[in-house]
Amino acid sequence: MESLRSVWLTGRRAGVRRMLFRVRRRAQLRLLNPYLADSLYPVEVNGRAPAPPETTPKLQEQLAWLARLRQQSHLDAAWNVAAESMTLLNQAAVPLQPPVDWLARPIADPLWSFQLHGWEWAWPKLIDPAAQTAVLNLWRDWLAQVPFGRTLAWEPYPASRRLVV
Incomplete structure:
Protein backbone atom coordinates (compact mmCIF):
# COMPACT_ATOMS: atom_id res chain seq x y z
CA MET A 1 0.00 0.00 0.00
CA TYR A 41 18.25 3.28 -37.32
CA PRO A 42 20.00 1.72 -40.32
CA VAL A 43 23.78 1.86 -40.37
CA GLU A 44 23.98 1.43 -44.11
CA VAL A 45 24.44 4.35 -46.47
CA ASN A 46 23.33 3.87 -50.09
CA GLY A 47 22.97 0.12 -49.60
CA ARG A 48 26.36 -0.53 -48.01
CA ALA A 49 28.00 -0.08 -44.64
CA PRO A 50 30.16 3.04 -44.38
CA ALA A 51 33.88 2.44 -44.69
CA PRO A 52 35.95 3.14 -41.60
CA PRO A 53 37.69 6.50 -41.77
CA GLU A 54 41.35 6.47 -42.67
CA THR A 55 43.79 8.30 -40.43
CA THR A 56 44.32 11.37 -42.58
CA PRO A 57 46.28 14.47 -41.51
CA LYS A 58 43.00 16.36 -41.04
CA LEU A 59 41.65 13.58 -38.80
CA GLN A 60 44.89 13.55 -36.82
CA GLU A 61 44.60 17.32 -36.35
CA GLN A 62 41.01 16.96 -35.13
CA LEU A 63 41.98 14.14 -32.77
CA ALA A 64 44.85 16.20 -31.35
CA TRP A 65 42.48 19.13 -30.78
CA LEU A 66 40.04 16.81 -29.01
CA ALA A 67 42.87 15.38 -26.89
CA ARG A 68 43.97 18.86 -25.82
CA LEU A 69 40.38 19.70 -24.96
CA ARG A 70 40.04 16.65 -22.72
CA GLN A 71 43.67 16.43 -21.59
CA GLN A 72 42.95 17.08 -17.93
CA SER A 73 40.75 14.00 -17.58
CA HIS A 74 41.12 12.13 -14.32
CA LEU A 75 41.00 8.93 -16.35
CA ASP A 76 44.29 9.59 -18.16
CA ALA A 77 46.05 6.67 -16.50
CA ALA A 78 43.10 4.27 -16.79
CA TRP A 79 44.08 2.76 -20.14
CA ASN A 80 47.53 1.26 -20.53
CA VAL A 81 47.96 1.20 -24.32
CA ALA A 82 51.17 -0.86 -24.25
CA ALA A 83 49.71 -3.55 -21.97
CA GLU A 84 46.31 -3.35 -23.71
CA SER A 85 44.52 -3.24 -20.37
CA MET A 86 42.19 -0.88 -18.53
CA THR A 87 41.83 -0.07 -14.85
CA LEU A 88 38.66 1.79 -13.91
CA LEU A 89 37.48 2.79 -10.42
CA ASN A 90 40.56 1.18 -8.83
CA GLN A 91 39.36 -2.30 -9.82
CA ALA A 92 41.44 -5.09 -11.32
CA ALA A 93 42.79 -4.49 -14.83
CA VAL A 94 40.62 -5.74 -17.69
CA PRO A 95 42.10 -6.72 -21.08
CA LEU A 96 41.28 -4.24 -23.81
CA GLN A 97 42.37 -5.58 -27.17
CA PRO A 98 40.06 -6.04 -30.16
CA PRO A 99 37.79 -7.89 -30.29
CA VAL A 100 36.68 -6.70 -26.86
CA ASP A 101 33.58 -8.12 -25.21
CA TRP A 102 32.00 -4.71 -24.62
CA LEU A 103 28.85 -6.22 -23.14
CA ALA A 104 30.70 -8.13 -20.40
CA ARG A 105 30.49 -6.71 -16.90
CA PRO A 106 33.54 -7.91 -14.97
CA ILE A 107 32.62 -5.45 -12.23
CA ALA A 108 28.98 -5.63 -11.11
CA ASP A 109 28.74 -1.90 -10.37
CA PRO A 110 26.93 -0.04 -13.19
CA LEU A 111 29.24 2.93 -12.63
CA TRP A 112 32.10 0.82 -13.97
CA SER A 113 30.16 0.16 -17.19
CA PHE A 114 29.24 3.84 -17.41
CA GLN A 115 32.94 4.75 -17.23
CA LEU A 116 33.84 2.14 -19.85
CA HIS A 117 31.15 3.20 -22.32
CA GLY A 118 31.69 6.92 -21.68
CA TRP A 119 35.10 6.73 -23.41
CA GLU A 120 36.64 9.46 -21.26
CA TRP A 121 39.62 7.18 -20.71
CA ALA A 122 40.45 7.39 -24.43
CA TRP A 123 40.54 11.16 -24.94
CA PRO A 124 43.96 11.88 -23.35
CA LYS A 125 45.57 9.12 -25.43
CA LEU A 126 44.72 10.92 -28.67
CA ILE A 127 47.79 13.16 -28.27
CA ASP A 128 50.07 10.21 -29.02
CA PRO A 129 49.97 9.34 -32.77
CA ALA A 130 50.63 5.65 -32.05
CA ALA A 131 47.75 5.53 -29.58
CA GLN A 132 45.40 7.26 -32.06
CA THR A 133 45.33 4.11 -34.16
CA ALA A 134 44.56 2.01 -31.07
CA VAL A 135 41.74 4.39 -30.10
CA LEU A 136 40.22 4.26 -33.59
CA ASN A 137 40.48 0.45 -33.69
CA LEU A 138 38.74 0.17 -30.33
CA TRP A 139 36.10 2.68 -31.44
CA ARG A 140 35.34 0.68 -34.60
CA ASP A 141 35.19 -2.50 -32.52
CA TRP A 142 32.81 -0.81 -30.07
CA LEU A 143 30.55 0.41 -32.88
CA ALA A 144 30.43 -3.06 -34.41
CA GLN A 145 29.65 -4.90 -31.18
CA VAL A 146 27.44 -2.67 -29.04
CA PRO A 147 23.85 -2.87 -30.29
CA PHE A 148 21.99 0.41 -30.33
CA GLY A 149 19.70 0.95 -27.36
CA ARG A 150 20.25 -2.42 -25.68
CA THR A 151 22.88 -1.88 -23.01
CA LEU A 152 24.09 0.55 -20.38
CA ALA A 153 26.15 2.13 -23.15
CA TRP A 154 23.04 3.91 -24.41
CA GLU A 155 21.84 5.25 -21.07
CA PRO A 156 21.85 9.07 -21.02
CA TYR A 157 24.98 9.52 -18.88
CA PRO A 158 27.50 7.45 -20.88
CA ALA A 159 26.01 8.65 -24.16
CA SER A 160 26.45 12.26 -23.06
CA ARG A 161 30.08 11.58 -22.10
CA ARG A 162 30.80 10.32 -25.63
CA LEU A 163 29.49 13.50 -27.25
CA VAL A 164 32.01 15.79 -28.86
CA VAL A 165 30.74 19.33 -28.69
Whole structure:
Protein backbone atom coordinates (compact mmCIF):
# COMPACT_ATOMS: atom_id res chain seq x y z
CA MET A 1 0.00 0.00 0.00
CA GLU A 2 2.91 2.32 0.79
CA SER A 3 4.40 1.86 -2.69
CA LEU A 4 1.06 2.73 -4.29
CA ARG A 5 0.97 5.90 -2.22
CA SER A 6 4.51 6.85 -3.27
CA VAL A 7 3.65 6.25 -6.94
CA TRP A 8 0.59 8.46 -6.56
CA LEU A 9 2.59 11.26 -4.88
CA THR A 10 5.33 11.07 -7.49
CA GLY A 11 2.78 11.20 -10.31
CA ARG A 12 0.96 14.11 -8.76
CA ARG A 13 4.14 16.13 -8.27
CA ALA A 14 5.58 15.32 -11.69
CA GLY A 15 2.45 16.09 -13.65
CA VAL A 16 0.68 14.23 -16.42
CA ARG A 17 2.96 15.39 -19.26
CA ARG A 18 6.12 14.27 -17.48
CA MET A 19 4.62 10.90 -16.52
CA LEU A 20 3.49 10.28 -20.10
CA PHE A 21 6.95 11.22 -21.36
CA ARG A 22 8.51 8.75 -18.90
CA VAL A 23 6.19 5.97 -20.03
CA ARG A 24 6.94 6.72 -23.70
CA ARG A 25 10.70 6.86 -23.05
CA ARG A 26 10.70 3.56 -21.14
CA ALA A 27 8.67 1.89 -23.86
CA GLN A 28 11.12 3.16 -26.47
CA LEU A 29 14.21 2.05 -24.53
CA ARG A 30 12.87 -1.30 -23.33
CA LEU A 31 10.57 -2.40 -26.16
CA LEU A 32 11.26 -0.62 -29.44
CA ASN A 33 15.03 -0.12 -29.54
CA PRO A 34 16.11 -3.63 -28.55
CA TYR A 35 13.99 -5.27 -31.25
CA LEU A 36 13.56 -2.67 -33.97
CA ALA A 37 16.81 -0.68 -33.78
CA ASP A 38 18.27 -2.28 -36.90
CA SER A 39 15.29 -1.24 -39.03
CA LEU A 40 14.63 2.12 -37.31
CA TYR A 41 18.25 3.28 -37.32
CA PRO A 42 20.00 1.72 -40.32
CA VAL A 43 23.78 1.86 -40.37
CA GLU A 44 23.98 1.43 -44.11
CA VAL A 45 24.44 4.35 -46.47
CA ASN A 46 23.33 3.87 -50.09
CA GLY A 47 22.97 0.12 -49.60
CA ARG A 48 26.36 -0.53 -48.01
CA ALA A 49 28.00 -0.08 -44.64
CA PRO A 50 30.16 3.04 -44.38
CA ALA A 51 33.88 2.44 -44.69
CA PRO A 52 35.95 3.14 -41.60
CA PRO A 53 37.69 6.50 -41.77
CA GLU A 54 41.35 6.47 -42.67
CA THR A 55 43.79 8.30 -40.43
CA THR A 56 44.32 11.37 -42.58
CA PRO A 57 46.28 14.47 -41.51
CA LYS A 58 43.00 16.36 -41.04
CA LEU A 59 41.65 13.58 -38.80
CA GLN A 60 44.89 13.55 -36.82
CA GLU A 61 44.60 17.32 -36.35
CA GLN A 62 41.01 16.96 -35.13
CA LEU A 63 41.98 14.14 -32.77
CA ALA A 64 44.85 16.20 -31.35
CA TRP A 65 42.48 19.13 -30.78
CA LEU A 66 40.04 16.81 -29.01
CA ALA A 67 42.87 15.38 -26.89
CA ARG A 68 43.97 18.86 -25.82
CA LEU A 69 40.38 19.70 -24.96
CA ARG A 70 40.04 16.65 -22.72
CA GLN A 71 43.67 16.43 -21.59
CA GLN A 72 42.95 17.08 -17.93
CA SER A 73 40.75 14.00 -17.58
CA HIS A 74 41.12 12.13 -14.32
CA LEU A 75 41.00 8.93 -16.35
CA ASP A 76 44.29 9.59 -18.16
CA ALA A 77 46.05 6.67 -16.50
CA ALA A 78 43.10 4.27 -16.79
CA TRP A 79 44.08 2.76 -20.14
CA ASN A 80 47.53 1.26 -20.53
CA VAL A 81 47.96 1.20 -24.32
CA ALA A 82 51.17 -0.86 -24.25
CA ALA A 83 49.71 -3.55 -21.97
CA GLU A 84 46.31 -3.35 -23.71
CA SER A 85 44.52 -3.24 -20.37
CA MET A 86 42.19 -0.88 -18.53
CA THR A 87 41.83 -0.07 -14.85
CA LEU A 88 38.66 1.79 -13.91
CA LEU A 89 37.48 2.79 -10.42
CA ASN A 90 40.56 1.18 -8.83
CA GLN A 91 39.36 -2.30 -9.82
CA ALA A 92 41.44 -5.09 -11.32
CA ALA A 93 42.79 -4.49 -14.83
CA VAL A 94 40.62 -5.74 -17.69
CA PRO A 95 42.10 -6.72 -21.08
CA LEU A 96 41.28 -4.24 -23.81
CA GLN A 97 42.37 -5.58 -27.17
CA PRO A 98 40.06 -6.04 -30.16
CA PRO A 99 37.79 -7.89 -30.29
CA VAL A 100 36.68 -6.70 -26.86
CA ASP A 101 33.58 -8.12 -25.21
CA TRP A 102 32.00 -4.71 -24.62
CA LEU A 103 28.85 -6.22 -23.14
CA ALA A 104 30.70 -8.13 -20.40
CA ARG A 105 30.49 -6.71 -16.90
CA PRO A 106 33.54 -7.91 -14.97
CA ILE A 107 32.62 -5.45 -12.23
CA ALA A 108 28.98 -5.63 -11.11
CA ASP A 109 28.74 -1.90 -10.37
CA PRO A 110 26.93 -0.04 -13.19
CA LEU A 111 29.24 2.93 -12.63
CA TRP A 112 32.10 0.82 -13.97
CA SER A 113 30.16 0.16 -17.19
CA PHE A 114 29.24 3.84 -17.41
CA GLN A 115 32.94 4.75 -17.23
CA LEU A 116 33.84 2.14 -19.85
CA HIS A 117 31.15 3.20 -22.32
CA GLY A 118 31.69 6.92 -21.68
CA TRP A 119 35.10 6.73 -23.41
CA GLU A 120 36.64 9.46 -21.26
CA TRP A 121 39.62 7.18 -20.71
CA ALA A 122 40.45 7.39 -24.43
CA TRP A 123 40.54 11.16 -24.94
CA PRO A 124 43.96 11.88 -23.35
CA LYS A 125 45.57 9.12 -25.43
CA LEU A 126 44.72 10.92 -28.67
CA ILE A 127 47.79 13.16 -28.27
CA ASP A 128 50.07 10.21 -29.02
CA PRO A 129 49.97 9.34 -32.77
CA ALA A 130 50.63 5.65 -32.05
CA ALA A 131 47.75 5.53 -29.58
CA GLN A 132 45.40 7.26 -32.06
CA THR A 133 45.33 4.11 -34.16
CA ALA A 134 44.56 2.01 -31.07
CA VAL A 135 41.74 4.39 -30.10
CA LEU A 136 40.22 4.26 -33.59
CA ASN A 137 40.48 0.45 -33.69
CA LEU A 138 38.74 0.17 -30.33
CA TRP A 139 36.10 2.68 -31.44
CA ARG A 140 35.34 0.68 -34.60
CA ASP A 141 35.19 -2.50 -32.52
CA TRP A 142 32.81 -0.81 -30.07
CA LEU A 143 30.55 0.41 -32.88
CA ALA A 144 30.43 -3.06 -34.41
CA GLN A 145 29.65 -4.90 -31.18
CA VAL A 146 27.44 -2.67 -29.04
CA PRO A 147 23.85 -2.87 -30.29
CA PHE A 148 21.99 0.41 -30.33
CA GLY A 149 19.70 0.95 -27.36
CA ARG A 150 20.25 -2.42 -25.68
CA THR A 151 22.88 -1.88 -23.01
CA LEU A 152 24.09 0.55 -20.38
CA ALA A 153 26.15 2.13 -23.15
CA TRP A 154 23.04 3.91 -24.41
CA GLU A 155 21.84 5.25 -21.07
CA PRO A 156 21.85 9.07 -21.02
CA TYR A 157 24.98 9.52 -18.88
CA PRO A 158 27.50 7.45 -20.88
CA ALA A 159 26.01 8.65 -24.16
CA SER A 160 26.45 12.26 -23.06
CA ARG A 161 30.08 11.58 -22.10
CA ARG A 162 30.80 10.32 -25.63
CA LEU A 163 29.49 13.50 -27.25
CA VAL A 164 32.01 15.79 -28.86
CA VAL A 165 30.74 19.33 -28.69
